[in-house]
Amino acid sequence: MLSPEEWTLNKSSQTPLHQQIYEYIQSKIMNGEWSIGTRIPAQRDLAKKFQVNRSTIVYALGELTADGLIESKVGKGTIVVNNTWSLLASTPPPDWNSYVKSGSYQPNIQIIQDINKAETNPKIIRLGTGELSPELLPAEKMQQMFQSRSRMFSLGYSEPKGSIHLRELLSEYLKAKGIIASPSSILIVSGGLQALQLISLGLLHRGSTIFLETPSYLNSVHVFQSAGMNLFGIPMDHEGLLTDSLGRFKRQHNGALLYTIPSFHNPTGMLMSSNRRIDLVNVCKKERLPIIEDDVYGDLWFDRSPPAPLKAIDNQGLVLYMGSMSKTVGPGLRIGWIVGPEPVIDRLSDIKMQTDYGSSSLSQFAVAEWLSSGFYDEHIKKIRAELKCRRDFTIDILNAHFKDLASWNIPEGGFYIWLCIHKQIPIRKLFAKALNEGILLNPGNVYVRNDQQHLRLSYCYASLGQLKKGLIRLSELIQELSK
């Protein structure tokens, strides 16, 4: 609620600090930004935020209480109870807080909220973040592209399925992966998460079940659960998702779809083998179980490209295929794509039009230029080499400091190492302790419920220096908590 970016105390001012704080909060309340019922942050947090003594905060809040603007309520903290208008009149304002608690959408799970919050601190060492480090994002190249290109971009709406020029280029791009898709069976979306949201709103009944790997990225978001669907985890072995029981599970659990990340799985970094892919497609054909194939990491291989995507094996429109520029060129573009049977793409396109009228045409233009100019191929080669080097660096640190504490896989692409700690430890405590020291972790329980043994490590975000420092300290923290 109090963004340091927005306002800071003027410590050289004549106005006392408590008065500055009083005036700041008062203005927030008076203009309705902190509406009635809003909870004021705890005194301790305020003191930390403004870097003042707690007594200064106590003084400022005391003034506000005397004004009748806020009130301490037992068990509820300090709440805004009045503002300009309500002090003058007798009817209370609308209770926004009851609205905030309404709505079909569930709030993000707590630990994700904590992670999102911690990520706003630029000094924190992020050992689990699943996005390319800012230094790996090709902002300069992108700027160069905008400066050199003479082709005009459009500021109007694009076609309902997205820019036809971009879809034609993607059709070519997908051909190289063995996927035959004409532009009309491709929908441009604002990233992979939106693809999932459109599927949940457009193709599924409440009460149906989505199968997914255990663990899975999908457990960290609420996109299907908020639409009234259930998630059901399928175990994996070293080749990927186990297919033996899929048919039985489908019948038992009203299975509607299977969601899988065959290449450089999030969070385990696993690569599904070629045989398992064929097996999975065959089982799903037999069981008439459609597949969502999430291939956002597919281009990030190190030594050899992954086996053909499921979509390339699929010859009957069983697979909805998802790709994205978020993990390769930059998440800020917010451009991804869904490929599938035309009636499905038509339906998803209609819903996309109803939710946001399409994706940014500026971003679509940029991605099209990126693909057609050869910049993409050039850039992705560089990223592969960088990531491989970072993986090797990280594995070396693990070998040196985690040998007795944990085991791990060596990923052949993507961002992630799934660290399995030998002893069960209180993961929440580890998370809090590390955070306190400026190290942000992605605990396993984000990806599989009640997990107490895993961490998702990523070598794509933190600098090499940070990786080293953070991982060594992490090994010590794990040691302490294992005792």
Added chain:
Amino acid sequence: MLSPEEWTLNKSSQTPLHQQIYEYIQSKIMNGEWSIGTRIPAQRDLAKKFQVNRSTIVYALGELTADGLIESKVGKGTIVVNNTWSLLASTPPPDWNSYVKSGSYQPNIQIIQDINKAETNPKIIRLGTGELSPELLPAEKMQQMFQSRSRMFSLGYSEPKGSIHLRELLSEYLKAKGIIASPSSILIVSGGLQALQLISLGLLHRGSTIFLETPSYLNSVHVFQSAGMNLFGIPMDHEGLLTDSLGRFKRQHNGALLYTIPSFHNPTGMLMSSNRRIDLVNVCKKERLPIIEDDVYGDLWFDRSPPAPLKAIDNQGLVLYMGSMSKTVGPGLRIGWIVGPEPVIDRLSDIKMQTDYGSSSLSQFAVAEWLSSGFYDEHIKKIRAELKCRRDFTIDILNAHFKDLASWNIPEGGFYIWLCIHKQIPIRKLFAKALNEGILLNPGNVYVRNDQQHLRLSYCYASLGQLKKGLIRLSELIQELSK
């Protein structure tokens, strides 16, 4: 389904036309793009699309039927019944069509789908389209901006509420309208429609009711209905929405929110008077009925700026205020904003993060540069003058050709004239007849159910030549149908 953009017949080829069509459709079926259950377009439509005789189509479809790939079913048209894989195996593929019929989201209403489809024809005269003509969009200026600016943009995710730099600039921009909003009470969204979707997912219960003007833009989208809410129309007079019965309606209909477009209302072009604004805010305060103020047209005034927004009158966080760049700089940017009490903005921001991880940072960068460089002010002045000239031109045509047929308002800003035809006529027939002659209309029943008397005219899209030609022909069509 058959985009002319995607494939055309090669009329100079040695391969007979029917064979080309046969091979094209066969490949669509074989690679799963036209999955089993997909309906093949009618013979007449195919003949028109490919510009061949119907007999050529009959021949090609006959071959596909003989192959066992398609089948004519009484009352269902021609359906894909087999493909490569299903011809080889005995189990049928998943029935995607049953999935397409599932999902909580309703399809777009038919006439909107028809309009969207007709809009893909670049030759059509669009008399009702609510977006700036491509020639009014500042694509060149935008390109210039990208080429001249040396400030770097980020390709990473922006902050959860959107780029802080952009929110600071918006805070300044809003101040000029009398709205006090700090960056933390502003959320960047991908356009106004997404703002409404976030509100429907985040703040409302199923079964609650949204009040709105009669007629209203909101009737043309499904965003609240798909989330299980009802819409209830409130009549307007020449000063705007009537407020007398709001309290009673709220109690009778489980009213949760009021949605209004006070400035240059869509579709009527009406401007709510200053007195009515004050009255509305007071009534809603009294009734504790929160307001969504849609102000996407607010900057598009001709002679004088509109009265202060409701949000500027509101001193207790009653109003959620929406703005956008779509109607002024370009819809392709997909950038809008919501301003409101912080707990509400925090909640909507959390849902936004869960649905698409934020808006394009490229678009956010562009809007920020546009605002900070003074380009926006310069551009909006030009657009105001252009629109005013187009309004005058259109009113002159109406005076010359519609005097005996209809009445209308003279808008003081925005895009729209609400044409009231004196006699009730079969509007659907008028729509179809006009479309047949290459003129696209936005009939009143898009904005108010069962309306048979109104058209939303807009002077922002078609060229002056098109406006003249289209409107004169429209007057003749209305005359014919009024007989």
